[in-house]
Amino acid sequence: MSPDLSVAVGSVRLKNPVLTASGTFGYGLEFLPFLDLAELGGLVTKGLSPKPRRGNPPERIVETPAGMLNAIGLQNVGVDAFIAEKLPLLRPHDTAVVANVFGETEGEYVEVLEKLDGAAGIAAVELNVSCPNVEAGGMIFGNDPKALAQVVRVCRRATRLPLWVKLSPNVTDIRETARAAEAEGADAISLVNTFVGMAVNVEKRRPVLANGSGGLSGPAIRPLAVWLTWQVRRAVKIPIVGMGGIMTGRDAVEFLLAGASAVQVGTANFVTPRAAVDVIDGLRAWLAERGIKAAAELTGALKSAEAASVPA
Numbered sequence: 439m440s441p442d443l444s445v446a447v448g449s450v451r452l453k454n455p456v457l458t459a460s461g462t463f464g465y466g467l468e469f470l471p472f473l474d475l476a477e478l479g480g481l482v483t484k485g486l487s488p489k490p491r492r493g494n495p496p497e498r499i500v501e502t503p504a505g506m507l508n509a510i511g512l513q514n515v516g517v518d519a520f521i522a523e524k525l526p527l528l529r530p531h532d533t534a535v536v537a538n539v540f541g542e543t544e545g546e547y548v549e550v551l552e553k554l555d556g557a558a559g560i561a562a563v564e565l566n567v568s569c570p571n572v573e574a575g576g577m578i579f580g581n582d583p584k585a586l587a588q589v590v591r592v593c594r595r596a597t598r599l600p601l602w603v604k605l606s607p608n609v610t611d612i613r614e615t616a617r618a619a620e621a622e623g624a625d626a627i628s629l630v631n632t633f634v635g636m637a638v639n640v641e642k643r644r645p646v647l648a649n650g651s652g653g654l655s656g657p658a659i660r661p662l663a664v665w666l667t668w669q670v671r672r673a674v675k676i677p678i679v680g681m682g683g684i685m686t687g688r689d690a691v692e693f694l695l696a697g698a699s700a701v702q703v704g705t706a707n708f709v710t711p712r713a714a715v716d717v718i719d720g721l722r723a724w725l726a727e728r729g730i731k732a733a734a735e736l737t738g739a740l741k742s743a744e745a746a747s748v749p750a
């Protein structure tokens with residue numbers, strides 16, 4: 439018998455626990471030649487802002503030994519164009535559409551949320567309070583529990599949609615920002631966004647990225663992200679959507695065991711556009727081989743008490 443892959447992230451029901459991560463899957467439509475969107479548990483859109491953004495100048499992406507650094511700068515079509523042009527084309531596909539939201543000010547977050555609240559076909563909104571690649575907004579909100587609490591509070595009032603808050607890993611203690619988001623009414627925590635990093639062109643003696651620094655993603659960050667997932671699992675009661683370097687079904691299992699209810703696949707989409715489907719197939723096979731009936735059984739099922747200790 440095929441295992442039951444369906445999971446719930448709070449009130450959001452997903453046919454399987456695998457979504458594609460914001461910024462790595464466009465608006466989903468770009469991937470129609472490669473896969474049936476209905477195969478996915480869901481997709482998270484590129485971060486939406488009130489006005490279209492051009493993003494940062496090139497170079498914006500550089501490969502690293504086990505992942506990549508990016509400084510895209512939140513290029514996007516803007517929330518109005520998303521609702522008018524992209525969402526109607528996404529609606530016929532039987533998958534959960536999560537809108538990732540970005541603002542430079544609290545008012546901008548509210549503006550985007552209010553518009554999305556009135557648009558049919560969105561399963562949840564994910565607040566990006568953790569982008570390392572922009573000057574205003576982004577990590578400023580995500581790094582300070584007080585600023586985070588304030589932005590989540592105003593956002594909570596601005597939407598009836600389930601509110602996922604995507605945390606920055608670039609903090610001293612992620613439990614503080616997780617607790618702040620939960621206290622202000624977040625329905626779920628997404629983690630993690632990219633880690634700040636830098637690559638140097640040694641001949642030119644300059645940073646490779648025009649922005650100087652960028653966000654590190656991919657397999658290099660997976661152990662870090664699993665550890666942060668486990669820490670947040672013990673700090674809050676709301677569900678966690680985990681991500682960071684997931685390439686296979688087995689990688690997804692790590693996050694589920696550490697406490698995630700669902701996962702997102704990001705950088706792997708740049709390796710192969712069907713990466714998320716491969717992760718779903720791998721997860722199904724992993725469960726079937728072990729006679730595990732439901733993916734939901736894995737969430738938080740990590741056994742070792744030692745895993746709770748902080749490394750020396």
Ligand SMILES: Cc1cc2nc3c(=O)[nH]c(=O)nc-3n(C[C@H](O)[C@H](O)[C@H](O)COP(=O)(O)O)c2cc1C
Nearest residue numbers: 459460461485508566630631655656682683704705
């Ligand atoms: C090119 C690129 C663009 C991204 N854009 C966004 C974004 O707009 N909003 C956001 O919340 N996260 C964004 N992210 C972060 C990813 O959604 C994800 O959190 C991160 O890459 C870790 O997962 P991964 O290792 O599977 O890629 C972006 C990542 C990459 C690589």
